[in-house]
Every structure is written in structure tokens, then in C-alpha cells.
Amino acid sequence: MQHRDAFSGYHPLVNFLFFALVLGGTMVFMHPVSLCISLAGALSYSIYLKGWKKGSLLYLPMIVLMTAILNPAFNHEGMTILTYLPSGNPLTLESIVYGIAAGAMLAAVILWFSCYTEVMTSDKFVYLFGRILPALSLLLSMTLRFVPKYKAQFQTVREAQKCVGRDSSQGSILSRMKHTVTIFSIMVTWALENAIETADSMKSRGYGLPGRTAFSIYHWEKRDKLALLWLLFCGCSMVCGAFLGGMKWRYFPTMRGAGLTGLTASVQLVYLALCYTPVALDRREDWKWKHLKYEI
């Protein structure tokens, strides 16, 4: 079941800082426990946001499997030799484990980014960076907007052509090719015209002029302050913990890293809490709604 996401309602700064921290942590911490935490957090938030669809997450084990096979094919480092590859180079346990770890990291980053696109809409991004990087944020939001816009227009053109029997799935192979080229040509013409119209429209609305303001409905509330403090606390303790070696793990030549010490446990716990922050907020809100409903 799909839920209304409470975390998306927070201030864009809180949203952005959360994803910056989580993505940074996922890419930097190669400790197996950290990777598991990040992957689990990303998976649960992604399922919460987009619902559980059968087969939609099938690509994740595929990524892990692919890196687990590809890495030992090119990397032969490691003390534990399992067997020898046909090339004559050793197949080591460390290279397989490193492949799995790299795949888990890749999968977690992809999942976090899929959540990011759901939560950080382009107006939030422009709101945050419109002042600092006006050109870049405008460019980014326009470019990202073009993809769904073109997709929709392509669908419209195709359907219109289908009505007159000129879709790329109708007729002989030669006429199909002709129809495809026609659709493509229509799309190009439309895109060019659309670009001119957009430019004219934006110019007349004063884009690029100094002092132009943008409408936004984001308010800085008390809960945003609390969330920001929490994120800053998590970020600082993670950085400190990492510098003290709490997240250290090496894969070559032998696997070894920070064991179960107080430091490691506490840093990993903070990381776990950080990764589950949006899901926890959402759950709390759900529970609150349910409770209020009962009271009525």
C-alpha cells in the first residue's frame, strides 16, 4: 500500500541534507555492517515511498550477482586462494566478497537515488539552489523536466498517428520504418518549436533578471529545526567515528576491520538510526493518524 510520505513535507534543506549524508555514507563506508544498514534503510524507504511491486526490485540481486562475478574475473588479489581461473590467475575469496560489497553499495546508491527523485522534486531543488547556483539549478530542473515531457508528447503523437493507421506498429516493414521516421520528424519539429516557445515565455516572465523571486510554500518550522539538529548530530558523530576508525574495513590482502567495540557499535547504531529516520517519521505519522481516527 502506498502511503503519504511525511518526510517529504519537511523543509527542503532537511530533505537534501539527509540524502547528502546517506549517499555520502553509503559511498564512503565499506564496512559490511554499514553496507547492510544502508541497503536495508534504502530498501525500506523505497518500498514505503513507491509501494511493493512484484519484480520491481529484481534488478538489485542482479547487480550484486554481476559484480560478484565480474570483480574476481579482473581482480585476483587476496590471501585465500579458492581455485585457479582458466587464465591461470587465482580466484580469491577476498575478491568475491569485495565484488559483493561493491554490488551492495551500488544497489544501495541506486535505491537512495530513486528515493531522492521522489522526495526532492525539482521545485525543492530550485528553491534551495536558486540563489547560489541560479543557472545550474534552472538548467537541471529544465533538463530533468524534458524527459517526462518528451515521453508524454511522444505518446500523444503516436496515438494520433495510430488513429490514421500510421503507427510504427502498422503496415509492412517498409511502411513501419516510414511511419517511425515520420513520428520522429514530428517530435523534432515539436521539440524545436517548444524550445522557442519556452524561451519566449520565460523571457517575458523575467527569468534571468536580477531580483526575480520564486514562489515557494516552504516554511521553516520547529520540527525542521529538530530534524536538522538530529541530522547534524548524526553527521558529526559519523565523521568523528570514521576518523577514529569505527567504520574501518579492509578487503585486501585479508579481510579485517573494526570489530565489535563500543565505538564501532555506537557509530553503526547512529548510522542505522540515520538511515531509518524518514521511515521512522512516516511510521510515527501513520500511527498518529490512526490514533486520531480511533479517538473520533
Add this chain to the structure above:
Amino acid sequence: MICLLGGLLLLVGCGKNETEAVAETVETLQIEEPTKPVTEEEENPVEEEPSAEVDSYQTDPVPRDKPKPVEPQKAEITETELHCTLSISCATLLSNKELLDPDKVELVPSDGWVLQPVKVTFQEGENVFQVLQRVCREQKIHLEYMDTPLYNSAYIEGIHNLYEFDAGDLSGWMYRVNGWFPNYGCSRYQLQDGDVIEWVYTCDLGQDVGGSNGARE
């Protein structure tokens, strides 16, 4: 109009002359090349091979008293069993531990020997690389290599998880046979009975093991 035409003609003329000149030099080169080395070799034999006779792998001249490279594809391996001595040492790392990757310091044996000199049986026609690979497998020593078609030889990237560049930009594995560092790859060195092969780790492009081969001159 006429001026332009003249200029065009001039340009064409120039171009023609140039191509002809190039063609001439190519021809003379082709004529000279095969005759020169033959006469030199027959009349005044020198200490080193004439440079005109470089093989397809651009091997530098091999000293007269040293064995010439034998391409592994052409080597004939017979049943005859011969013996050689093989050792693997990373003693240079003992004095260069500060250069070495901190994760790999524990790999360096206290005496520097990854493999103490051992007597190895090999079949006539085998090369240094084949012997190294077989011994490493038997002794359970890690070995990673890469085939480099450019030099028609295997390149040893790492032994015992000690890799090239692990102790600075000038570090890596080198091999020495009977005290000489061959100037060609280990797959092209065909072994003779009684050869002494030493694999040594260098931290200074061969200078610290006495085998720079003039690389830093």
C-alpha cells in the same frame, strides 16, 4: 581570375613534388635495410646485435654471451627433465617499510624470503614464467600476472599479494637468471640446466637490486 588559377596550379605543383620526395625516401629505405645488417654481421662482428635487427617486440640488443629470447609459442618442450633453482625475495622491502602500503606490511617475511631457494625440476624448453607459475601453485603462493601481447610475455603484477606500485611508483617484481637481469619478458626466457632464477622486489626501478639496465640513466 588568372591569378587565382595560377595560385591553384602552384599549390598543386607543390603538393605533387612533396609526395614524390616522400616516395623516393621510402624507396631508398626499403633498398638499404635488408643489405646493411647482413654485411655488418659477416664482416665485423660486434659485441651487441646491430640495432637494425630488432624483433617485432622492439627488444633491445641482447648481450652476446646471454641467451636470446625464445618466443613461448615456438618453444619445443621435450620430455627431458632438467633442474634449476628458484627463489623469491622481497628483502628490499625490509628497509623500505615506510614506503609500503600499511595494509601489506604484515605480509613481508622477517627474513625477506617469500620462497627460499629451492631446486626445481622442469622440462627442457620451459621458460621462467612457466616454472614460476607451477612452483607458486605447488607452494600455495599467490601470483597474479597479465599477458602483454606487446612484449609477448607474461608480466608479473604481484607475488604473495605484494603488487607493483605497493611501495612507491618505482616498485615491482624483477627477475634475474644467473645474476643477469634479462631485458625481455619472463615468458621468453628459455631455461637451461642449472640456471639460478631469482625473483626480487625492487623499490627503485631495479637500482636497489642491481638491475636498472640503464633505465634511470
